[in-house]
Amino acid sequence: xxxxxxxxxxxxxxxxxxxxxxxxxxxxxxxxxxxxxxxxxxxxxxxxxxxxxxxxxxxxxxxxxxxxxxxxxxxxxxxxxxxxxxxxxxxxxxxxxxxxxxxxxxxxxxxxxxxxxxxxxxxxxxxxxxxxxxxxxxxxxxxxxxxxxxxxxxxxxxxxxxxxxxxxxxxxxxxxxxxxxxxxxxxxxxxxxxxxxxxxxxxxxxxxxxxxxxxx
Numbered sequence: 480x481x482x483x484x485x486x487x488x489x490x491x492x493x494x495x496x497x498x499x500x501x502x503x504x505x506x507x508x509x510x511x512x513x514x515x516x517x518x519x520x521x522x523x524x525x526x527x528x529x530x531x532x533x534x535x536x537x538x539x540x541x542x543x544x545x546x547x548x549x550x551x552x553x554x555x556x557x558x559x560x561x562x563x564x565x566x567x568x569x570x571x572x573x574x575x576x577x578x579x580x581x582x583x584x585x586x587x588x589x590x591x592x593x594x595x596x597x598x599x600x601x602x603x604x605x606x607x608x609x610x611x612x613x614x615x616x617x618x619x620x621x622x623x624x625x626x627x628x629x630x631x632x633x634x635x636x637x638x639x640x641x642x643x644x645x646x647x648x649x650x651x652x653x654x655x656x657x658x659x660x661x662x663x664x665x666x667x668x669x670x671x672x673x674x675x676x677x678x679x680x681x682x683x684x685x686x687x688x689x690x691x692x693x694x695x
Contacts (some may be wrong), residue, residue, distance in 0.1 A: 480517060480693060481509060481512045481513055481692060482515070482516040482590075483692060484691050484692075485498070485500075485513060485516040485518060485677075486515055486516065486517070486542070486688060488674075488690065489495070489517055490628065491675075492543065492685070493678060494677065495521060495564055495683055496573045496678050496682070496684075497519070497683060497684045497685075497686060497688070498518065498519075498520070498543075498687060499518075499520040499521070499522045499543060499684055499685065499686045500513050500518045500521055500522065500671065500688070500692075501522045501523050501545065501685065501686045501691075501692055502522065502523055502532070502688065502692075503523065503524045503528070503546075503688065503690035504528075504695050505688070505692055505695075507523070507532055507535045507589060508664070509692055510532060510536055510597060510669070511535075511536065512540055513691060513692070514536070514540055516538060516542060517595040518599050518691075519541060519545065519622050520540060520541045520542075520543055520684070521536070521540045521542050521561075521638060522543045522544075522545040522564070522686050523543070523544060523545065523546070524544075524545055524546030525546055526544070526548070526549075526550075526552040526555050526556045526559070527555075527601055528638075529542065529544070529548070529560070530555060530559060533544065533559045534619060540551055541561040541593050542558060542559050542560045542561050542562075543560060543561065543562045543563075543564050543673040544562070544563045544564060544565060545562045545564050545565060545627070545667075545686055546565060547565055547567075547601045548563060548565055548566075548571060548575075550574045553571075553574050553578045553633055554578050557575070557578055557582055557584055557586060558559065558578055558582075559571065559585075561577065561587065562586070562587040562588065562589065562624075563586060563587075564588075564589040564603075564667050565589065565591040565601065565627065566588045566589065566590055566591065566615065566621075567587070567590065567591045567593075567601050567610070567611075568602050568603075569611065569615075570584070570612070571613050572588075572615050572621060573616055573618070575588070575618075575620075575621060576618040576619070576620045576621050577620075579620035579621065580619075580620045584608070584620065585619075585620050585621070585622050586620065586621055586622065587624050588621050588622065588623055588624065589623075589624060589625050589626055589627040589665055589667055590603055590612060590615070590623070590625075590626050590627070591603065591610055591626075591627050591628065591629075592608055592626050592627065592628040592646050592649065593605075593628075594628040594629075594630055594631075594642040594643070595630060595631035595642050595644050597631060600629065602629070605645060605646075605649060605695040606681060608626070608649050609624070609649070609652070609653060609687045610655070610658075612653055616661070616662075622629035622662065622664075623648065623661065623663070624663060624664055624665050625664055625665035625666050625667070626646055626649065626650050626653075626661055626665075626666055626667070627665075627667035627668070627684075628667075628668050629670075630642040630643060630668070630673065633673075635660055636672050636673050636675075638674065639673050639676060640676050640679075640680060641644055643668050643669070643673075643676060643677055643681075643682065644680050644681040645665070647666060647668075647680050647681040647682075648692060650666050650681070653654070653683075662667050664683075665683060665684055666681055666682050666683055666684070666685075667679075667682065667683075667684035667685075667686065668685070668686075669682050669685040669686065670685075670686055670687060670688065670689035671687050671688055671691075672689075672690075674686075674687055674690075
């Protein structure tokens with residue numbers, strides 16, 4: 480099932496769109512099957528859960544953190560992840576930069592945009608993204624490469640389109656105004672029920688779990 484699901488999604492995705500397998504609460508055997516079927520990016524929500532999987536899977540794939548990163552988990556996170564998709568504050572950026580400096584590592588990061596301005600969710604409000612981006616660029620051990628958004632829970636997938644569209648507008652605005660030396664390239668949006676709308680609205684990373692692995 481996993482192999483067929485991945486094959487079908489990869490065949491559907493337009494050229495240049497990367498499929499990231501969201502593996503929260505999925506087993507190592509499921510992850511290895513997904514990798515054998517062509518998955519190159521694993522998205523994990525929790526550092527501790529990722530640690531146990533990483534000890535088995537290792538660097539067969541790129542590891543992205545797609546859940547909120549707590550400051551006290553930064554040191555462990557930088558040993559596992561190849562990208563942090565959920566940077567949402569100067570305070571977190573500062574801690575991340577210091578730990579990366581100690582480890583001799585430059586960490587690619589995306590800013591998480593709270594595109595629906597939901598008080599219950601992490602992420603930066605749309606009107607504050609540009610300011611945060613400018614501050615992150617001051618850190619030598621962080622490589623800012625784009626934006627990520629979850630979007631709100633919606634009954635109908637089509638209802639999420641305005642939030643993806645808004646995030647893409649911010650992405651484009653920063654890209655146009657950014658310095659030439661910034662590698663501004665990734666827009667991570669969409670999950671199992673919304674990834675088609677996400678790539679229609681400009682996403683080039685889609686984070687898919689249930690449509691790959693089935694219900695938890």
